[in-house]
Amino acid sequence: MLNRRQLRVKVLQALYAYNLSEDKQVKAFEKKLLGSVDDVYEIYIWLLALLQDTAEYVLIDADERKNRYLPSEEDLNVNTKLHSNKFLVALRENSEYQREVKKYGASWSFDPEVSKTIYNILRDKPEYEAYLNSEDDSIRAEKEIIKFIYKKIIKVTPSVDQVFEDKFINWPVDKEVLDAMVAKTFSNFQSEMPNENKLAKISPDWAEDRDFVVNLFSKVIAYDEEFQGYITEKTKNWEADRIALIDILLMKMALTELVHFPSIPVKVTMNEYIEIAKEFSTPKSNSFINGILDKILAELKTAGKVRKSGRGLIE
Numbered sequence: 001m002l003n004r005r006q007l008r009v010k011v012l013q014a015l016y017a018y019n020l021s022e023d024k025q026v027k028a029f030e031k032k033l034l035g036s037v038d039d040v041y042e043i044y045i046w047l048l049a050l051l052q053d054t055a056e057y058v059l060i061d062a063d064e065r066k067n068r069y070l071p072s073e074e075d076l077n078v079n080t081k082l083h084s085n086k087f088l089v090a091l092r093e094n095s096e097y098q099r100e101v102k103k104y105g106a107s108w109s110f111d112p113e114v115s116k117t118i119y120n121i122l123r124d125k126p127e128y129e130a131y132l133n134s135e136d137d138s139i140r141a142e143k144e145i146i147k148f149i150y151k152k153i154i155k156v157t158p159s160v161d162q163v164f165e166d167k168f169i170n171w172p173v174d175k176e177v178l179d180a181m182v183a184k185t186f187s188n189f190q191s192e193m194p195n196e197n198k199l200a201k202i203s204p205d206w207a208e209d210r211d212f213v214v215n216l217f218s219k220v221i222a223y224d225e226e227f228q229g230y231i232t233e234k235t236k237n238w239e240a241d242r243i244a245l246i247d248i249l250l251m252k253m254a255l256t257e258l259v260h261f262p263s264i265p266v267k268v269t270m271n272e273y274i275e276i277a278k279e280f281s282t283p284k285s286n287s288f289i290n291g292i293l294d295k296i297l298a299e300l301k302t303a304g305k306v307r308k309s310g311r312g313l314i315e
Helices: 004-020 026-066 086-092 095-104 113-122 126-133 139-154 158-167 171-188 206-222 224-234 245-260 266-280 285-302
Strands: none
Touching: 004 026, 004 171, 004 206, 004 245, 004 266, 026 086, 026 095, 026 113, 026 139, 026 158, 026 171, 026 206, 086 139, 113 139, 113 158, 126 139, 139 171, 158 171, 206 224, 206 245, 224 245, 224 285, 245 266, 245 285, 266 285
């Protein structure tokens, strides 16, 4: 699931694109912002579909081996247990999953080599041999081999990683979120009755989080001139073209939260943007941003412009 820091990164990406664009139509970029969030869910569905496709390839492989010119005894008796894996069956027959697969057109038929690659790696693993020989067919036990496929093959196989990166531009950034969503799916699927299980959500409360990202994005743009003034005043000794655009945007986002989001604690806002700077900007950006924001925050407090309520007290 997307947490607030990851949502802030999505807003940062949208603001960066907006600032570089000659077409300053806020609503169009707002739509792209929400689309980038939906892209995370789409990748999640494609990942689940790839697990299904790998299980389907078991039957294809078994059929090909049986039809060899001189099939061996092993070729004639391929164990296709993975195809009837109880977790995958419950997922395959889940109406929510079926609906989302149809919505996103999640089919790996365009590149059948992906599931073939995964299966060929899997079938030589001792963990797979142990699975095929195990008599424990509970859904809990059946999930373990699927976790293995995801963690030890899909996530670490360069050719698979490349396919996702080619198809989804934000794949490198969204990997962490997808790990959490897939893990949540394993946790949610406890029953062999398909529709008693739930897919992972895009966020704990998307209605609230949607308002957060849209308001943050629009308010940064609406109050751009005001916040640029604060930043310019505190960076007089810096050449404007030496301050990274990412740093400027992060400071404007932080100032927007400090002034216009009364329920978000000051310390939360400050910490979040300093951490984002560490990941997405220059090595010295976090200390630079922290120093400038501290000075502006002191001024905003004196002017009574930072008003926090409830759990979002100033200190």
